[in-house]
Amino acid sequence: MTPALLMEAMVNGVFLGLVYALVSVGLSLTLGVLGIVNMAHSAFVMLGSFFALELLRGWGIPPVLAALVAAPVFFGAGAAVHRLLLRRTASTSEAMGLLVLFGLLLVLENGSILMWTTDTRVLPWQPAQAVLSVGGFRVALGRLVAAGLALGMIGSLDLLLRRTLLGKVVRAVGQNPDAATVLGVDVARISMVVVGAGTATAAMGGVALALMFPFAPQEHLRWLAWAFLVVVVGGLGDVRSTLLAGLLVGQLEALAGVLLPFQYVYAVLYAFLALTLIFRGRGLQSAQERVL
Amino acid sequence: MVEPARVGRGPVVGAAALLGLAVGIGLWWEGLGLLSTLTNVFLFLLLTQAWNLLGGYGGYLNLAMAVFFGVGAYTTGILAYGWGLSPLLTAPLGGVVSVLWAAAVGVPSLRVRGPYFAVLTMILGFLAQVLAYNVPWTRGAMGIYVSPLPWDRRTVEQFFYFTYMGLALVVTGLTARIQSSRFGAALVAVREDELAAAILGVRTTWVKVAALLLGAFWAGVAGGLYTQRIGYIEPTGVFSLDISVDVVLMAMVGGAGTWQGPLLGVPLVMLVAELLRVGVVHLGLFGARIPAEFNRVVFGGILVLIALYAPDGLMGLLRPFRGRRLRV
Numbered sequence: 215m216t217p218a219l220l221m222e223a224m225v226n227g228v229f230l231g232l233v234y235a236l237v238s239v240g241l242s243l244t245l246g247v248l249g250i251v252n253m254a255h256s257a258f259v260m261l262g263s264f265f266a267l268e269l270l271r272g273w274g275i276p277p278v279l280a281a282l283v284a285a286p287v288f289f290g291a292g293a294a295v296h297r298l299l300l301r302r303t304a305s306t307s308e309a310m311g312l313l314v315l316f317g318l319l320l321v322l323e324n325g326s327i328l329m330w331t332t333d334t335r336v337l338p339w340q341p342a343q344a345v346l347s348v349g350g351f352r353v354a355l356g357r358l359v360a361a362g363l364a365l366g367m368i369g370s371l372d373l374l375l376r377r378t379l380l381g382k383v384v385r386a387v388g389q390n391p392d393a394a395t396v397l398g399v400d401v402a403r404i405s406m407v408v409v410g411a412g413t414a415t416a417a418m419g420g421v422a423l424a425l426m427f428p429f430a431p432q433e434h435l436r437w438l439a440w441a442f443l444v445v446v447v448g449g450l451g452d453v454r455s456t457l458l459a460g461l462l463v464g465q466l467e468a469l470a471g472v473l474l475p476f477q478y479v480y481a482v483l484y485a486f487l488a489l490t491l492i493f494r495g496r497g498l499q500s501a502q503e504r505v506l
Numbered sequence: 507m508v509e510p511a512r513v514g515r516g517p518v519v520g521a522a523a524l525l526g527l528a529v530g531i532g533l534w535w536e537g538l539g540l541l542s543t544l545t546n547v548f549l550f551l552l553l554t555q556a557w558n559l560l561g562g563y564g565g566y567l568n569l570a571m572a573v574f575f576g577v578g579a580y581t582t583g584i585l586a587y588g589w590g591l592s593p594l595l596t597a598p599l600g601g602v603v604s605v606l607w608a609a610a611v612g613v614p615s616l617r618v619r620g621p622y623f624a625v626l627t628m629i630l631g632f633l634a635q636v637l638a639y640n641v642p643w644t645r646g647a648m649g650i651y652v653s654p655l656p657w658d659r660r661t662v663e664q665f666f667y668f669t670y671m672g673l674a675l676v677v678t679g680l681t682a683r684i685q686s687s688r689f690g691a692a693l694v695a696v697r698e699d700e701l702a703a704a705i706l707g708v709r710t711t712w713v714k715v716a717a718l719l720l721g722a723f724w725a726g727v728a729g730g731l732y733t734q735r736i737g738y739i740e741p742t743g744v745f746s747l748d749i750s751v752d753v754v755l756m757a758m759v760g761g762a763g764t765w766q767g768p769l770l771g772v773p774l775v776m777l778v779a780e781l782l783r784v785g786v787v788h789l790g791l792f793g794a795r796i797p798a799e800f801n802r803v804v805f806g807g808i809l810v811l812i813a814l815y816a817p818d819g820l821m822g823l824l825r826p827f828r829g830r831r832l833r834v
Contacts, residue, residue, distance in 0.1 A: 251621035302814050309567055312621045313758065313813035320751065320806025324799040435747070439629055477640045484633040491626045492614050 223472040224465060225351045229361040231464020233426060235457045236364035237419035237437055238444035239371060240412030246450030247388035247408050250300060253315040256438035257322035258288060258413050262420020263429040264330060267337055277339055281363055281421040285414045292413025296406045326431035334430040342425055360422035367418055371411075372453040384408060443487045446494050525675075532667045541663050545735075547776055548670035549728055550756060554768040555677040556724035557753045560717040562762035563690055565697030566616070570627035571753045573611075573634045574604045574722040576744035578729025583650035583739050584643060597730035604726025605719050612722065616714045619700070631747060638741035649740030652733055666735045670728075677724050681765040693717055694763070748802075755805055758812050761821025770820045778804070 241255045265284050269275040275283070299318065303311040342356030375381035386394045387404045395401050423429065423437065440463065448459025466486070470479045528544070535541060553571055560566045578600030585591045585599065615626050638644045655662050684690040692713045695703035704710045733739050752775070760771025782801050816823055 251625065253621075253625075299810065299814065308620050309565065310813040310817050312567065312624055313754075314810050316624075316751075317806045317809030317811075317813065320809065321803050322806075324802040324806065327799040328803065435628075435632070439632060442625055442629070477636075481633065481636045481640060484629055484636060488611075488615075488626060488629050488633060491622060491629065492617055 220469075220472060222351050223468045225353065226357070227465040227468030228461060229353070229357045229464070230426070230468060231461035232361040232364040232368075232457075233419065233422045233460075234440055234444055234463050235460025236367055236415060236422055238441040238448075238460055239368060239453060239456045240415040240419075241441045242445045242448065242450055242452075242456045243415075244409055244412040245445060246452070247384055248405050250409070251312060251315070252409075252412065253312060253438070254295070254318040254322060255412070255416050255441060256434040256436075257319045257326075258291070258416040259420040259423065259437045259441075260326065260429065260431055260434035261322065262288065262417030263337075263424035264326065264335075264420075264431075265417060266421040266424050267335060270337060270339055277337060277342075277421055277425055278359060278363060281367075281418045284417040284421055288417035289410040289414040292410035293406045295413065296409040300405075300409065301402065323431055323434065330431055332430055332432055334428045334433075336428045337424045339425070356425040360425040363418070363422050363425075367415060368453060368457055371415065372457075375453060380407070439484065439487060443483065443490070446487065446490045528671060532664055532671065538660065538663050541667050543776070543780070545663070545667045545670050547773055548667070548674040549732065550752065550776065551674040551768055551772045552670060552677055552728045553725055553749070553753050554756045554760075554772055555674070555681050555765070556721040556728070558681060558757055558762060558765070558768060559684065559693065559721045560714065561721075561754065562757055562764070562767065563685070563693035563697065564714060564717050565763075566619075566714065566718075567621075567624040567754070568627050568718075568721075569624050569747075569750050569754065570631040570634075571721075571725055572745050572747065572749040573627075573631050574608060574725035575729035575732070575749060576634060576638065576741075577604045577607045578726030579733045579739050579744040580638065580644055580650070580729075581726070582730040582733040583652060586652045586734065587650050596734070597727050600730025600733075601723040601726035604722045604729070608719055608722035609715075612718050613715055616711070616718065628747070628750075631745060631750060635741050635745040638745055644741070647740060649738055650733075651738050654737050655734065662735075666731065669731060673724070673727065678765060678769065685765050689713065689716070697763070751805075755809055757819075758809065759819055761819030764819075764821045767819055767821050774820075775805070778808075 237259055241252055244250045244252045244255075262281075262284055265287070266277045266280040269280040269283065270277065295318065299314045300311060303314050337356075339356070342354065342359070344355040345352050346355055346358065347353075375384060383394070383399055383404055384407070386397070387399060387401055387408075391401050394404075419437075420429075444456060444459045444463050447462060448455040448457075467479065467483065470482055474482060531540065531544065553575060556574070557568060557571050561568050578597070581600040581603040582596040585596045591599075611630055615623065615630065618626050639646050644650070655665065657665070684693075692703070692708045692710075695706070695708050696710050696713055700710055729744065732744070756771040756775045757768055758771070759775055760769065761767030779801055782804060812819060
């Protein structure tokens with residue numbers, strides 16, 4: 215293995231990491247602010263990929279624009295999920311909320327298979343295949359666009375949460391919903407906004423992923439695992455640490471891809487995720503109990 | 507100790523009649539199709555009861571029953587393929603290996619609670635599948651063939667019919683006993699409030715581990731028999747997330763955390779699956795393609811509806827009519 219190969223893997227890892235951060239940030243947000251484990255998260259990621267595919271095939275809309283269109287559409291979808299499903303289970307039990315989302319996952323996944331079949335697709339956007347030379351490294355334009363999209367979205371989300379009143383209110387709900395209610399915050403509405411925003415970023419992450427990888431309806435659970443990995447490594451509800459964790463996971467995958475035989479990459483990443491969940495799961499729980 | 511609920515004569519007579527019917531079908535029914543379907547019902551009854559202990563009574567949502575099932579199936583596969591051992595021997599061994607696997611991987615997972623446990627088990631399911639594809643002794647994607655039992659087809663089918671039926675009945679009876687035992691009460695206490703249970707002196711770790719290992723054993727036995735019955739296994743099939751999800755769905759439909767729940771849920775879900783398959787094929791809604799996904803869309807919808815409107819399943823819906831004798 216040459217150092218050049220290793221460097222190229224690491225550069226690719228940065229692009230991967232940025233996109234992983236975008237894919238995960240919604241999961242981190244809903245979990246950190248509302249204490250909801252969104253099992254259906256990756257189903258929306260997958261739907262985002264197909265959204266980009268359909269817009270490109272139907273109207274020739276390029277993926278970056280498709281991501282911008284996806285934001286309001288999937289925000290609405292997420293808000294509907296909160297309104298129709300999550301609000302009802304909020305008062306019963308955690309397990310029921312989880313089952314609702316798992317049922318939603320099954321419906322979305324298999325509905326997508328009925329609609330688009332199990333074939334693996336590639337986004338037919340020609341510029342994605344163009345190869346650029348960035349600082350001596352060869353990078354596919356699709357990856358660059360995906361990473362740029364991810365960075366832009368994460369940056370805006372971070373600004374939104376830190377600099378605006380809405381962001382402040384969201385953080386307040388995350389810290390103590392009761393106190394926020396006392397101060398006149400409509401917690402139910404803010405929760406709806408958070409789930410909507412989480413779903414919107416998931417779909418945009420799906421668009422970004424479609425620029426980098428082939429996709430198929432039944433293969434999205436891998437992204438759920440990866441998003442969990444990012445959340446478990448990075449902690450909850452904070453956009454910047456999610457970004458860092460995403461970059462870390464990107465490096466991990468890129469390096470594992472170079473250093474290990476291909477078939478062991480998944481085994482290693484799943485094992486790593488299982489171990490971190492076992493040893494950091496309690497940390498997440500206490501964060502969640504603080505939230506609740 | 508919880509007083510076992512007194513049962514009138516009606517249910518006992520009904521259960522005896524059903525049992526007689528099942529035995530009669532096993533002995534004399536001509537069509538192998540029905541026998542095979544009912545064997546699947548008993549297989550899933552076994553798996554669902556195995557899940558029920560930790561998942562239903564204990565409230566730990568395990569999304570990886572397929573792992574225990576698959577480990578059992580591969581134990582039989584490897585032993586029968588490599589050493590030619592008989593299924594009577596390999597099935598219990600499958601249970602034992604499954605328990606060992608549960609002890610090694612599952613017990614540490616019990617540190618994690620709530621939704622994280624569900625996610626963790628799902629990840630462990632993926633991990634098991636990836637491993638089964640790649641470790642040398644499972645033959646990876648090629649899968650393992652096992653030579654069939656040396657009897658005619660009907661006898662083989664009857665053998666598995668009665669074996670699975672017997673096991674399912676034993677486990678159901680055991681679950682009923684556990685429900686009214688201290689162990690069952692301790693599990694329910696863990697589900698309702700683990701911290702409070704621990705403070706009141708329930709050995710929560712021990713209780714959870716016991717429920718997990720017991721469930722792993724039965725699922726391993728079920729998987730061990732499965733290999734011999736089907737004759738061929740490969741990682742995608744036996745470690746499928748679908749198996750794990752079906753088990754949870756069946757338990758939830760009937761009522762998780764009751765021993766009667768799986769008795770209602772398993773046949774009902776399988777009946778719906780059968781009706782959907784036949785119905786959709788006849789209507790030709792989706793052309794010639796096998797609409798297995800249509801099944802799963804409906805099941806996903808059912809899961810959502812149950813979680814929203816009937817969290818205690820059919821048992822929860824039936825309870826008001828039976829009078830709430832055990833309520834304070």
